[in-house]
Amino acid sequence: MKFKTIEWLGDRVRIIDQRGLPLKENYLDLRTPEEVYDAIKNMAIRGAPAIGVIAGYGVALAALRDGSKEQILNKIELLSKSRPTAYNLFYALERMKKIVESGAETDKIIREAIKIHNEDIEICNKMGEYGSKLLPEKAICMTICNAGALATGGIGTALGVFYKAKEMGKVIKVFVPETRPFLQGARLTAWELMKNGIEAVLIADGAKAFILQREKVDAIFVGADRIALNGDTANKIGTFGLAINAEKIGVPFYVVAPSTTFDRTIKTGEDIPIEERNPDEITHLNEIRIAPEGIKVKNPVFDVTPHSLIN
Incomplete structure (x- = not known):
C-alpha cells in the first residue's frame, strides 16, 4: 500500500483523515480516547475493520493517560457509542475490556491492541x-x-x-x-x-x-x-x-x-x-x-x- 490508514507510534495513533480525500492527503495524530471517538464519529476514519482496530488503540491510549481500571472502562463505554452498526467495534472493545478487567498492566493492554491490528492485516491478506x-x-x-x-x-x-x-x-x-x-x-x-x-x-x-x-x-x-x-x-x-x-x-x-x-x-x-x-x-x-x-x-x-x- 502506498499509504498507511492506521499507524501506532507508541504514545499516539496516526490515521489518514479520510474526509479530505481525494484532494488532501492529511494525517491526524490521536493522543486520547476522546480524539479517537471523535475521529470515528465524524468519519475521519471509517470501515468496520478499521473502526475496530482504532478502537483498540483508543483503549491503549486510555491506559497510557490514566492506568486506573475504572477510567479505562469508562473510555471503553464512550468508544462503544461512536457508531452503532459496525460490529468490529464491539468485538475489539470486548477483547480490550477482558484484558483490562483481568488487571493487566498498560504494556499488556497496548500489546492486545497491536495484536488486533496485526490479526486484521493477516486476515485481509488471506481473504x-x-x-x-x-x-x-x-x-x-x-x-x-x-x-x-x-x-x-x-x-x-x-x-x-x-x-x-x-x-x-x-x-x-x-x-x-x-x-x-x-x-x-x-x-x-x-x-x-x-x-x-x-x-x-x-x-x-x-x-x-x-x-x-x-x-x-x-x-x-x-x-x-x-x-x-x-x-x-x-x-x-x-x-x-x-x-x-x-x-x-x-x-x-x-x-x-x-x-x-x-x-x-x-x-x-x-x-x-x-x-x-x-x-x-x-x-x-x-x-x-x-x-x-x-x-x-x-x-x-x-x-x-x-x-x-x-x-
Whole structure:
C-alpha cells in the first residue's frame, strides 16, 4: 500500500483523515480516547475493520493517560457509542475490556491492541488470496462504497481481492459507484485503486444495473459492517439493491468480511441496528445546499442484504 490508514507510534495513533480525500492527503495524530471517538464519529476514519482496530488503540491510549481500571472502562463505554452498526467495534472493545478487567498492566493492554491490528492485516491478506482465485486472468468487477485499505488495518476486504489478483498477474478493471451521500466510492475507492495501480471507472449510483447488463461484469465484491448468524449482511446503503440487480442479471455477488464482522448474538438481519446520519449529508454538498429548505429527509447509511442473494 502506498499509504498507511492506521499507524501506532507508541504514545499516539496516526490515521489518514479520510474526509479530505481525494484532494488532501492529511494525517491526524490521536493522543486520547476522546480524539479517537471523535475521529470515528465524524468519519475521519471509517470501515468496520478499521473502526475496530482504532478502537483498540483508543483503549491503549486510555491506559497510557490514566492506568486506573475504572477510567479505562469508562473510555471503553464512550468508544462503544461512536457508531452503532459496525460490529468490529464491539468485538475489539470486548477483547480490550477482558484484558483490562483481568488487571493487566498498560504494556499488556497496548500489546492486545497491536495484536488486533496485526490479526486484521493477516486476515485481509488471506481473504484477498481466497477471493482472487475466483477471478479469470482478465476480470471486470464492481464494488460499492470503500472496502479497501482505507477501511481496514490491512489491504482491505473487497479491494484486497483486486490487489491480490494483481499480484498474481491478473488484469483487473473495477467499476466504482459514487456511493451517495458520503461519496466513499468517488472520494475513497477511486483514489485508493488508482494510487495502487488498479484500473478504476467511476459511475453514478443509478448506473449500476445498466453497467452490469452491458459491460459483462465477471463478479461483484463488497465488504460488510455486520453479519447475522444466518448470513444476512449489513453494508453501505445501496448494497441490497446491487445484490438484487446482480441476481436478476446473473452476476456473482460476493461478500468479503472477516470473522470479526459476524455478530453471533443476532439471528437474522432484521435485528441489525441501522445507523441514520445527519440529514445535511443529503441536503448539502460541500456545505452548499442542493435540496429545498424544509424538505423532510431520511438518511439510513446501511441496508441489509438477505443471505439468499449472496454467493
